[in-house]
Amino acid sequence: MNRELRIVIVGAGMAGIATAYTFTQAGFTNLTILEKGSDVGGVWHWNRYPGLTCDVPSQIYQFSFAPKPDWGHLWASGTEIQQYHRDVVERFGLQRYLRFDTEVTEMRYDTADCTWSVTTGAGDTLTADVVVCATGVLHHPFVPDVAGMDSFQGPIVHTASWDPDVVTAGRRIAVIGTGSTGVQVVSALQPDAEAITHFARSPQWILWAPMGLRQPKVLARMMRRWPALHDAAYRRLLWASGILADIVTKPSWRRTLVQSYARWSLRFQIRDPRLRAELTPDYQPLCKRQVVSGSYYRAITRPNARLVTDRIDAFTATGIRTTSGEHHDIDVVVLATGFQAHNYMRPMRIVGRDAMTLDDAWVKGPRAYRMTAIPGFPNLFTVLGPNSPTGSIPLQYSAELTARYIVKWLRRLAAGEVTAVEVTESATDEFNAAVAEALGPTVWNTGCNSWYFTDNGTIDLWPFDRATLTDMLSEPDPAHYRTA
Numbered sequence: 001m002n003r004e005l006r007i008v009i010v011g012a013g014m015a016g017i018a019t020a021y022t023f024t025q026a027g028f029t030n031l032t033i034l035e036k037g038s039d040v041g042g043v044w045h046w047n048r049y050p051g052l053t054c055d056v057p058s059q060i061y062q063f064s065f066a067p068k069p070d071w072g073h074l075w076a077s078g079t080e081i082q083q084y085h086r087d088v089v090e091r092f093g094l095q096r097y098l099r100f101d102t103e104v105t106e107m108r109y110d111t112a113d114c115t116w117s118v119t120t121g122a123g124d125t126l127t128a129d130v131v132v133c134a135t136g137v138l139h140h141p142f143v144p145d146v147a148g149m150d151s152f153q154g155p156i157v158h159t160a161s162w163d164p165d166v167v168t169a170g171r172r173i174a175v176i177g178t179g180s181t182g183v184q185v186v187s188a189l190q191p192d193a194e195a196i197t198h199f200a201r202s203p204q205w206i207l208w209a210p211m212g213l214r215q216p217k218v219l220a221r222m223m224r225r226w227p228a229l230h231d232a233a234y235r236r237l238l239w240a241s242g243i244l245a246d247i248v249t250k251p252s253w254r255r256t257l258v259q260s261y262a263r264w265s266l267r268f269q270i271r272d273p274r275l276r277a278e279l280t281p282d283y284q285p286l287c288k289r290q291v292v293s294g295s296y297y298r299a300i301t302r303p304n305a306r307l308v309t310d311r312i313d314a315f316t317a318t319g320i321r322t323t324s325g326e327h328h329d330i331d332v333v334v335l336a337t338g339f340q341a342h343n344y345m346r347p348m349r350i351v352g353r354d355a356m357t358l359d360d361a362w363v364k365g366p367r368a369y370r371m372t373a374i375p376g377f378p379n380l381f382t383v384l385g386p387n388s389p390t391g392s393i394p395l396q397y398s399a400e401l402t403a404r405y406i407v408k409w410l411r412r413l414a415a416g417e418v419t420a421v422e423v424t425e426s427a428t429d430e431f432n433a434a435v436a437e438a439l440g441p442t443v444w445n446t447g448c449n450s451w452y453f454t455d456n457g458t459i460d461l462w463p464f465d466r467a468t469l470t471d472m473l474s475e476p477d478p479a480h481y482r483t484a
């Protein structure tokens, strides 16, 4: 290498850890990871609500370079996943690069010397040759603007900023939101609540799965003893995940089968026709991010639980009033209302070439080339950026692949072959046109409203299969970049 690159990674969640590991393995060790939280883990650090479980099987929800043979459950709890991230950071010596409680407020590109000035909330400025934004997707909580919210006298807590001091046992709880989070939190809080009211503006299809199953200890012993077996199991699961990508991206008998299973999950578990009707969505299963649960339907039929499908009209001092005029007396409100999923690195102010801001570049919604490069922003990459496959392909796979792709550019930059690299507008347009066309037959485009949609009506997802993902990010195409 001719020069040592100064690299800043923003975010120490799953994507940031995958990137840091990949870069250090490739010999790029002049790294600083800036993390605004007080720990690694990203969503697994911020989300600590009761019932938090990953609905992706643990043996596939892990880094390929850090297989864990002994997950406690087939679907691990949030606590166990968070500990896994800490362990990986320690095992690979990544702590030395980390700066916690450090929020990046601004990044500014200097065209003259092809560097980025990265400013933190504390007013420090770092100079970087390359910046990688691994800032996550589901990060900024969405808090709805409901009339009278300020007048409510009890606690209102968003699941993504859970307050452990909030008492829920023996209380009358309102949960707003029916996504993966709402379903998990209702299932967890119902047993000890005096009463739990689930406000379901749009019911979701819920696939039944035995989420509480422990991973057999003998499996852990076997995988520890024979790592090749563990590797084979991981590869098999990776292959199997391709079936999900196929199901969601192309209409087929497989999609129909899974959709039938979703309908069956509801019919089989909810016997009361009135409740079943209320729980039946008016769109196809899989259209929104699929919810998986083995406990929600049981919880919502308990005597202390109630589903409310009327719209919320307003909060009062003592509860919630719906548009039908009914008042629900409530002690604690839980907002499981999701995230502003298209912010990515914002509200950070990012100023690229020719003083272009990211807000200007993304005025029509987030847009990147192959999830990782943005025209106007040289020497800056995203890992799990726009169009990442949050609805189909394992995210660890995608993050590691993207990081290896960026390494190809790091090598050229370090060798002095180039000092600046920027994706072209035309390559980005071409990629986005292909994405828009491929999104047509996906299940996400069958008439529901979900967090996948941007304000401009585009779907912010990856509509291709894993082979295409791998192919697109195996080797940078020089024709798609301008270099200096």
Ligand code: NAP
Pocket (backbone or CB within 6 Å): 053, 054, 055, 056, 138, 144, 145, 146, 176, 177, 178, 179, 180, 181, 182, 184, 199, 200, 201, 202, 289, 312, 336, 337, 338, 339, 390, 449, 451
């Ligand atoms: P979400 O899927 O975006 O759901 C938000 C919910 O809040 C929706 O039901 C929405 O209703 C409702 N809502 C928003 N504003 C409302 C209002 N004013 N009145 C009534 N309802 C309102 O959010 P999420 O459940 O947090 O899940 C987000 C994503 O996080 C998931 O899709 C998944 O990718 C990820 N996640 C994963 C796991 C896991 O186990 N792996 C667990 C939790 C979350 P509408 O549908 O009517 O808009």
